[in-house]
Amino acid sequence: MKTKLIMSTINWLGFLKTAQTPPDIQPQPISFKPEQAREEFLEKEQTPKEEQIAQITSTLEEVDTKYGKLTFLVLRNVTPSLAPEIKNMDFKGWKNPKTGEFTWSISDKKARANRAILEQYGLPTAALDQPPVQISRLPTTPQETSQGQEILPADIPPELVIWHNEMEKAKELPYTEKKGHYTKVIKDALETMGNEIDKPEVQEKSQEIFKALLTASSKFHNYSFWNSMMIAFCKPGSEYVASEQSWRLLGRIPIKGAKRIPIMFPIKGKQLSDQEKQGMSDEQISWATRTRFGLGTAIAYEDTDPIPNWTSKRESTKGQGPFIAPEWNINSNQATEWLTKLYEATYKWGTEVKKFNIDTAKLGHTLGGYASLEGKISVNDKYEGVKKVSVLFHEIAHQLIHFDKDFSRKDSTREQRETDAELVSYVVCSHYHIENKDAPLYLAGWKANKDTIMGRLGYVQKAAIEMFEGIDQYMSALTGMKGNVEQTKTELTPQEMPKQDVSPLITSNFYGKLGLFKNS
Numbered sequence: 001m002k003t004k005l006i007m008s009t010i011n012w013l014g015f016l017k018t019a020q021t022p023p024d025i026q027p028q029p030i031s032f033k034p035e036q037a038r039e040e041f042l043e044k045e046q047t048p049k050e051e052q053i054a055q056i057t058s059t060l061e062e063v064d065t066k067y068g069k070l071t072f073l074v075l076r077n078v079t080p081s082l083a084p085e086i087k088n089m090d091f092k093g094w095k096n097p098k099t100g101e102f103t104w105s106i107s108d109k110k111a112r113a114n115r116a117i118l119e120q121y122g123l124p125t126a127a128l129d130q131p132p133v134q135i136s137r138l139p140t141t142p143q144e145t146s147q148g149q150e151i152l153p154a155d156i157p158p159e160l161v162i163w164h165n166e167m168e169k170a171k172e173l174p175y176t177e178k179k180g181h182y183t184k185v186i187k188d189a190l191e192t193m194g195n196e197i198d199k200p201e202v203q204e205k206s207q208e209i210f211k212a213l214l215t216a217s218s219k220f221h222n223y224s225f226w227n228s229m230m231i232a233f234c235k236p237g238s239e240y241v242a243s244e245q246s247w248r249l250l251g252r253i254p255i256k257g258a259k260r261i262p263i264m265f266p267i268k269g270k271q272l273s274d275q276e277k278q279g280m281s282d283e284q285i286s287w288a289t290r291t292r293f294g295l296g297t298a299i300a301y302e303d304t305d306p307i308p309n310w311t312s313k314r315e316s317t318k319g320q321g322p323f324i325a326p327e328w329n330i331n332s333n334q335a336t337e338w339l340t341k342l343y344e345a346t347y348k349w350g351t352e353v354k355k356f357n358i359d360t361a362k363l364g365h366t367l368g369g370y371a372s373l374e375g376k377i378s379v380n381d382k383y384e385g386v387k388k389v390s391v392l393f394h395e396i397a398h399q400l401i402h403f404d405k406d407f408s409r410k411d412s413t414r415e416q417r418e419t420d421a422e423l424v425s426y427v428v429c430s431h432y433h434i435e436n437k438d439a440p441l442y443l444a445g446w447k448a449n450k451d452t453i454m455g456r457l458g459y460v461q462k463a464a465i466e467m468f469e470g471i472d473q474y475m476s477a478l479t480g481m482k483g484n485v486e487q488t489k490t491e492l493t494p495q496e497m498p499k500q501d502v503s504p505l506i507t508s509n510f511y512g513k514l515g516l517f518k519n520s
Contacts, residue, residue, distance in 0.1 A: 052079045053122040060108060062132035071132045072105040075123065089118065108132075159433035160338050160479070167472050182465045189427045190457060194450030196440045206444040221246075227263040231298070234261045238364040240301035240325055247299060251310040251322030258303035267292040301325050302364060325366070331438050335384035338479075342432060343389050345474035346467075350377070350396055353470055358392070371398040390425050390436050393467070397424035400463040415446045420459045422446075427464045428471075 055077045062071045078086055083104075087093070091104040111118065111128060118125050170178050196202065221242065223231065231241050241261065244254055269289035277285055306322035350356040360381035363369070368391040369379040377395045379388060398421045401407060409417075422442050429436040443453070 049081070050122070052082055055079075056082075056123060058124045058127045060127040060130060060132045061105075071108040073108055073111040073125070073127060075104040076101070078102075078104050085121075089114070089121070163432050164476075164479070167476070179465065182468060183461055185431070186427050186461050186464050187457060189430050190423060190453050190460065191450075193423065193426060193440065193443065194453045197444050197448060197453070198450050202440055202444050206441055223263065227298075230263060231261055231300075234259060235300040235302070236361070236363055236367065236370075238300035238302065239366060241298045243296065243298055247304050248307075249314075251307050251312065252301075252304040253307055254299050255303055255305050258299050260297035260299065263296055263298045264293045265296045267294050300364065331386040331390055331436065333382075333384050333387045335388075339385050339389055339434075341478045342434075342471075342475060343392060345478050346389070346392055346396070346471050349467075349470040349474045350392075354396075354399070356396070356399060369395045371395040371403070373403065375399060375403075386429075386434055386436065389434065390429055390438065393425035393428045394421045396467065397421040397463045400424075400466060401459050415448070416452075416456065418446045419443060419448045419452065420456050420463075423453065423456060423460045424463045424467070427460060428467050431464075431468055 057076050059074050059076075060071060061074050062069055075086065075091065083093070086104050089106070090110060091106045093102060093104050095102045108128065111125070115125050115128065170181060173181060223241070231238060235241070242250070247253065268291055272280075272285060272289060280288075306324070310322050312318055312320045347358055350358050354375070356375040356377055358377045358379070361378040363378070363380040363382075367380060368383065368387070369377065371377050377392070377399065379391050379395070383391060398417070401420050401424075402409060402412070402417050422439055426436050426439040429439075
């Protein structure tokens, strides 16, 4: 017993010594074998592996850490297919919270010690022969001119400056005038949206999308209530689910670590001929021909990858490639520093003031988010940029309007509730001069028109003004802008702002009422 205690203590002390060792110790060789990785690699994208590697760029960067200044070899443009192999070479992934950029890095000492292995794999290492790059960052506080007027860096988008100056002007108005000003802004935005939806091209594209949805859904089985509940529990928002065998017939295979969804499937009983029934009792015949149920598994679309160079051999689809789910979102999924700040400001206002429970979740391919009772809001963790912000606005609108104690859900339809939430998202995006391209076709999909939109003005006004005033305070604190702001580059006037364009694609939660997608 004493011997075991002594050995455990020695092992624990050795662990502490290892954990506290600074990063400038002698680097150990990595165990990655490029030849073996090339043989085991399964293509997850249509682009050949050699072309994916050729797109990778590298820089040598010096950063400040708690250990002092350290130098790293940083890789960019690494595709998800290559990520596991890059990780096996001791690279660490990191997502910049300000820009949303994802990079892979390794200490320069380890990179130099294993340079031959990195080059054999095909990674660019020429940066190791150059001096390290110092990363420049935006100043945390704006500079002021001698006149007391702020001048911001040219990297700040003009849309943000326009919003800030408009907000400063609104602050000077009395409460009643400010409310009237916001009401006019909201009403003008709704009229613009109503005119956009009534355009024939919008309605035509909406019908095209409807047909595309039905075509895609027709390829999949309609699951029973129990199976639908299991799918919703295991993979929320997954609209395309099939067995592994069915996916292979559609040109797709499960990815490594794919989640298996337990489902029940029927097993038909034996078909007995009249001759076989002779000599059998009714109970025996019923037992032999009964339908039984077995336990199987299904896989969601998100957990599959297309089979390289696969083409269908069926007569109806001969020559077609692997099944690709329709992509309805056209809003930008590119994270920027200022969109990240806007999401952060909205998140803080929602959680600290309104006491909502906001988080991100692994949702299905097209489910943007959902809102539920007790202030729960989830946003698809794959969304960034305008997608992420607009979905959060949409779900907060549901909470402010449709989960309010004074609102009667029984007296409203699903179409009305979705119209309310998307109009609020559109109006709040317009307030921050963000182009929400998904809104027109999304609303058209819920059969909204100019008359129905203007009829929801009261509900939209209630939520939008509350969001204006609440988010503006947090946004001002995060950006650090005060007073009237002057941009160092040419500003866009409201008349010069980009106009809404019509696209044949649509937002994530479009035909939810058909049971194809689910959204609260």
